[in-house]
Amino acid sequence: MVATLREVAARAQVSVATASRAFQRPDMVGAATRTRILEAAQELGYVANSTARALVTGRRDVVGVVVPDLLNPFYPAVLKGARARARERGVQLLLADAEEEPEGELPLVRTLAQQVDGIVLCSSRMDEASLREAAGLTRLALVNRTDPGLPGVLADPEPGVGAAVRHLAELGHTRIGYVGGPEASRSDADRRRAIALACRAGMEQVDLGRFPPTAEGGAQAAEAVLGSGVGAVLVYNDVMALGLVDHLRTRGVDVPGALSVIGWDDIEFAGMLAPGLTTVRVPRAEIGEAAIDALLDRGADDAVAPLHRLLPTELVLRGTTAPPAPSQNV
Structure with missing residues (x-):
């Protein structure tokens, strides 16, 4: 049986990454360490060339x-x-x-x-x-x-969605819209179920439709959001949320004064908005x-x-959520 790189690393008492560099980028490994790795490879019969190794091991x-x-x-x-x-x-x-x-x-x-x-x-x-x-x-x-x-590995939507809905409820919102993503997205279906589960008695969940998972898709959702009369929305992802917020502001809509927005993912750009985007962080x-x-x-x-x-999600509070305007939630 042909030895693996992990076995060579263990014999040489180095990390697998260091053992890999000894073969692929030897200039990045100290001489003594490289010698120890090469000796371990020879003792174990390790085949370093990937093509040759594939022929031997499959x-x-x-x-x-x-x-x-x-x-x-x-x-x-x-x-x-x-x-x-x-x-x-x-x-x-x-x-x-x-x-x-x-x-x-x-x-x-x-x-x-x-x-x-x-x-x-x-x-x-x-x-x-x-x-x-x-x-x-x-x-x-x-x-x-x-x-x-x-x-498989997936982000558990329930902790993040639950925290987002509770946060909006504590602010005084009773009608929460959801700006959805593609119909083929299993994550979208999971998120819808989590929102329905989190919306307790006295809270209304409003389906605002499905849109492309892009900034343009978020902008396209603006008409549905404004026409619904909701005071807060959860959005399929941060890119869409940022597109929605930008489009609303070009139309003079105050975020979060007139509408609270919560995204999903916590991408790097989410904190760069002024104010930053409240969102659900995915690891x-x-x-x-x-x-x-x-x-x-x-x-x-x-x-x-x-x-x-399942990996947990969590709410990250920034600046796009606020109590509802007096005319909302009625």
Whole structure:
């Protein structure tokens, strides 16, 4: 049996990342440490060349990650977490962008499956039949989606949504609108259920429709928001929330004086708004790390690793929420 990079690192008493650099970037590793790593590799019979190792072991030490939209600022932190964990575990990442086209995900999986040991599907929107076919092509792990037979990691919407609804209720709001995302988004469905669960007696949940998960989509939602008469809205993601706030302000609508807005994700730009966007924080880097672990720790016959992992969300209070105007909630 051919040794793994993790076994070499353990024998040399270094991290997997350091062992990897000794082969890929030897100039970044001290001479004594590099010598110790190379000696450990020789003792264990480690094959450093990835092509040769794949021929011997059937493994490529490469995993794929498919995201729905690289322009969405939610995903860079997820990918950074995934990349950091992949380095620790001695594998490389191969990234693909589905460009917000659910029907494009399966073709990407078909292509990547020939080059990788497994694939992390982030917020996959492919239908169940396509997901079954994809699972037959390579090992899969899911982010922000659950499937009975596949490992996955997702942000638990209930803590964050519950805190957001309680916060609005404490401010005096009784009618809360939801600006939704794509119909194919499982996260959107989970969030709707969490809002319905959190809205207690005396609070009304108002569905304001579905919109593209972009700043333009948020701007498009402005008419529905204003026409509804609600005093507060929860928005599918921060990008949409920022687009909504910007469009409302160009029309002279005071946020939060006339309308309270709460986003979702806590992307870096959320705190740059003046005032900052109140939002629900999702542990994005931790999701990326956990997704790599879920993919690598659970093989086809491995029932040791947990199948599904829920990571908590939390409300981050900034400046886009306030008590309702006197004419609202009546």
